[in-house]
Amino acid sequence: MSTIEIPQSITITRPDDWHLHLRDGAALASVLPHTARQFARAIVMPNLKPPVTTVADAAAYRDRILAALPAGMHGPAPRFEPLMTLYLTDNTDPDEIRRAQDTGFIHAVKLYPAGATTNSQAGVTDLKKCYKTLEVMQEVGMPLLVHGEVTDNDIDLFDREAVFIERVMRPLRRDMPALAIVFEHITTKDAAQYVAEAEGPIAATITAHHLLYNRNEIFRGGIRPHYYCLPVLKREEHRLALVTAATSGDERFFLGTDSAPHAIGAKESSCGCAGCYTALHAMELYTEAFAQAGALDKLEAFASFNGPAFYGLPRNEGTITLVRESWNLPATVPMGENDLVPLNAGERIDWKML
Ligand SMILES: NC(=O)N[C@@H](CC(=O)O)C(=O)O
Numbered sequence: 584m585s586t587i588e589i590p591q592s593i594t595i596t597r598p599d600d601w602h603l604h605l606r607d608g609a610a611l612a613s614v615l616p617h618t619a620r621q622f623a624r625a626i627v628m629p630n631l632k633p634p635v636t637t638v639a640d641a642a643a644y645r646d647r648i649l650a651a652l653p654a655g656m657h658g659p660a661p662r663f664e665p666l667m668t669l670y671l672t673d674n675t676d677p678d679e680i681r682r683a684q685d686t687g688f689i690h691a692v693k694l695y696p697a698g699a700t701t702n703s704q705a706g707v708t709d710l711k712k713c714y715k716t717l718e719v720m721q722e723v724g725m726p727l728l729v730h731g732e733v734t735d736n737d738i739d740l741f742d743r744e745a746v747f748i749e750r751v752m753r754p755l756r757r758d759m760p761a762l763a764i765v766f767e768h769i770t771t772k773d774a775a776q777y778v779a780e781a782e783g784p785i786a787a788t789i790t791a792h793h794l795l796y797n798r799n800e801i802f803r804g805g806i807r808p809h810y811y812c813l814p815v816l817k818r819e820e821h822r823l824a825l826v827t828a829a830t831s832g833d834e835r836f837f838l839g840t841d842s843a844p845h846a847i848g849a850k851e852s853s854c855g856c857a858g859c860y861t862a863l864h865a866m867e868l869y870t871e872a873f874a875q876a877g878a879l880d881k882l883e884a885f886a887s888f889n890g891p892a893f894y895g896l897p898r899n900e901g902t903i904t905l906v907r908e909s910w911n912l913p914a915t916v917p918m919g920e921n922d923l924v925p926l927n928a929g930e931r932i933d934w935k936m937l
């Protein structure tokens with residue numbers, strides 16, 4: 584009988600998080616150090632209330648993030664650098680894209696279909712309304728990041744991503760074949776296959792929780808609101824397809840935690856918010872997922888090489904090391920004046936980032 588030998592430690596180039604929610608104010612100050620400890624850079628989502636729709640908003644938000652960074656974490660990699668994004672609306676001015684491109688600190692524009700997820704009320708009602716803006720993005724090389732779910736009430740919640748590919752993604756890419764697109768937080772074999780086979784500049788981020796869990800996790804022994812996120816966890820066959828994509832070495836797939844902090848009361852509620860908090864232990868979770876797949880040798884490309892290649896940024900300097908060592912995740916962590924419950928709260932974690 585042979586046993587697969589799991590290495591006791593792994594050292595990789597310092598990684599980045601290509602999909603992150605940092606929120607604002609006191610919550611920002613609480614959660615930012617977790618991400619800054621694990622990652623050199625992060626693509627910061629613009630779904631604040633009100634959303635980050637202009638260059639001026641993004642500049643001010645970036646200043647608040649830098650001001651909230653603990654001493655010693657400022658400056659270029661291997662410390663922390665926020666990569667800013669704009670929130671696309673029906674009315675985004677095409678000239679705002681040119682101004683954004685000129686800043687050097689705005690790296691993408693985010694499409695939230697109106698009503699699809701947390702703080703998407705100001706999102707896009709019909710992508711046709713944005714075509715002039717998208718054409719400028721295509722021209723200047725500004726990537727479009729996509730929350731890829733349709734919102735039609737007649738479409739089953741679990742089918743919203745697959746239907747989005749047919750109704751929105753394919754027509755958009757036919758009309759704008761040179762527009763760089765990141766299909767964010769993909770959750771289905773349909774999306775993994777679409778991205779792997781598509782031609783042109785398209786990539787996808789994959790979260791740690793979608794690599795580790797299927798939808799049973801939301802209902803394991805009772806309803807577990809901290810496993811509820813959007814797009815919602817899917818069947819096992821989809822999880823397996825995501826693991827295959829992430830560990831394939833295909834440079835179109837890269838790390839994006841979608842760590843999405845919500846105060847405990849907003850999650851443990853009769854109408855709980857969508858979002859899983861993983862900033863505290865993201866690299867541990869990804870390492871576990873890759874170790875389970877026997878693909879630790881593919882982790883570095885997924886976490887540290889493929890993202891910068893897509894965004895046209897340099898790889899980070901320095902390395903991080905994870906060791907096979909058990910520790911217990913706290914039950915809660917402070918979030919401003921509230922607490923939040925991280926994913927895997929109180930559970931044993933088998934890897935530890937040093
Ligand atoms: N993923 C989530 O479930 N929630 C995100 C929004 C998003 O990324 O769709 C949030 O901002 O809370």
Ligand SMILES: [Zn+2]
Nearest residue numbers: 700730813814
């Ligand atoms: Zn989303």
Ligand SMILES: [Zn+2]
Nearest residue numbers: 604628841843
């Ligand atoms: Zn998100």
